[in-house]
Amino acid sequence: MREIGLSKEEVIQELRLRLEGDLSFTDGRILGSMCTYPHEFAQLVFLMNIEKNLGDPGLFPQTAELEKETISMLGELLSNPNACGHIVTGGTEANILALWTAKRLRGNEFRNEVIVPESAHFSFDKAADLLGLKLVKVPLDSRFRVSIEDVERTINSRTLAIVGIAGTTGLGVVDPIDRLSELAVEHDLYLHVDAAFGGFLLPFLKELGYEAPKFDFSLEGVSSITVDPHKMGLVPIPAGGILFRNKEIYSTTAWRVSYMAGGETTQATLVGTRSGAAAIATWAMLNHLGRKGYRDIVKRCMELTLWFVEKVKSLDFIDIVVPPVMNIVGIKTEGVEIQAVAQKLRAKGWAIALFPSHIRIVIMPHVRKSHLEKFLNDLQEVIKSLGASKP
Ligand SMILES: Cc1ncc(COP(=O)(O)O)c(C=O)c1O
Incomplete structure (x- = not known):
């Protein structure tokens, strides 16, 4: 620990640099977390x-x-x-x-x-x-x-x-x-x-x-x-x-x-x-927020979830694990290892959650349709690059 402290500005500047690599809920890359940007x-x-x-x-x-x-x-x-x-x-x-x-x-x-x-x-x-x-x-x-x-x-x-x-x-x-x-x-x-x-x-x-x-x-x-x-x-x-x-x-x-x-x-x-x-x-x-405020947030998350589910179902080599009850979607792959897919998606910057046989996407309030569209594009690219083929 320092003998003489830095000025507040210096500390803030240092923090800015040191924390630069942290992801932010607002940048659209966090699709696998159950937390979100607090209100x-x-x-x-x-x-x-x-x-x-x-x-x-x-x-x-x-x-x-x-x-x-x-x-x-x-x-x-x-x-x-x-x-x-x-x-x-x-x-x-x-x-x-x-x-x-x-x-x-x-x-x-x-x-x-x-x-x-x-x-x-x-x-x-x-x-x-x-x-x-x-x-x-x-x-x-x-x-x-x-x-x-x-x-x-x-x-x-x-x-x-x-x-x-x-x-x-x-x-x-x-x-x-x-x-x-x-x-x-x-x-x-x-x-x-x-x-x-x-x-x-x-x-x-x-x-x-x-x-x-x-x-x-x-x-x-x-x-x-x-x-x-x-x-x-x-x-x-x-x-x-x-x-x-x-x-x-x-x-x-x-x-x-x-x-x-x-x-x-x-x-x-x-x-x-x-x-x-x-x-x-x-x-x-x-x-x-009251009941109505929370209900509106849940409504938006669910509508986006159901849109996402339809998109996933329409693509080759992937499917949902089970119809979602809430704003959590499990994605499974056909013909390619889920672990390999997840690794490549992470290398592209996507913060997704990986379970033994599926990827978990959580449509939290910070998630936008545009984030999901980009994600689906990358997912298709990754699957192609891994040489997925129909059995
Ligand atoms: C169902 C369930 N219970 C408990 C926990 C643990 O919560 P926390 O990480 O806040 O300790 C989680 C976290 O994801 C969870 O999904």
Whole structure:
């Protein structure tokens, strides 16, 4: 570290140079991310509240109140305005909190197996490792949703929890959460729904007349839901969300802290010091956009997604993996290795997500038709250059 600091101008100049190679959501090359350029109003509110620390809510009681209201608004969106929870660092922390809660609720009972679909996000692997739990990964059906028969067959006396995904990371499909809920009720098991991505879409898809399977607290067996404002909520990072069905479940991980400057408190999150700005920015966005604002954003993303799907279907050597439920499209190739295609596309500057047998495109609000047109041109060129041929 320097003895004498640089001027602000010098630092900014250096940063400009050092960060030049980072991609930007505005340059049209990021087609594989679940994040986007945060809404300008959310950025402003975030900056206005930069010092708020929800780890010490006694100092910022009104921020804590706004966080509660935010959770209640998200709860209302997910059919339970009485839900309790927090704005956390992201989907990973939310999923860890859910499994931690499931474990603590069982006390000393020996239950260590968590049933997850094969499509579950790797945050569950992290959670299981941290919590000393065993993930039992269940195969998917022909529509890439968890196979209910296999979940049912897997439940045993060591089962601690079941996880269902509402918007899978790879393809954006929704597991049959209604059936998982029935199983959870029947076997008295904790059911966590990972709607990190889908939670900000499904309620609006339904209002727009798209098919949107049930996934939320309206299903009796659902104990908790992950829903991330820093994905389709357009809030700056870090803004994840964890919602529990009721206070009893929520308070399972509450830790008493006595020494805080703001007075004795409890913390039910993994991290201690945490961003009040993220919670306030989420509150601000929910109030600023309202249901209609979010619905309009989802509408535009879906219309573009469906246009893109038709284009993909009309081209040689590529196809979609499954009809999209939300703004996530899986592209598979015929006659050429998907890995080779992805490598060439990346070399051309495209930031796409690569899964074992498909490329994932996420039509986030920053994606324009012109970006997708350029991408499809490059994709065709790449496939040609790899010598694709009909079998
Ligand atoms: C379904 C799902 N859950 C959880 C996560 C993890 O979220 P984060 O990266 O905010 O920790 C993701 C991230 O892509 C996801 O797709």
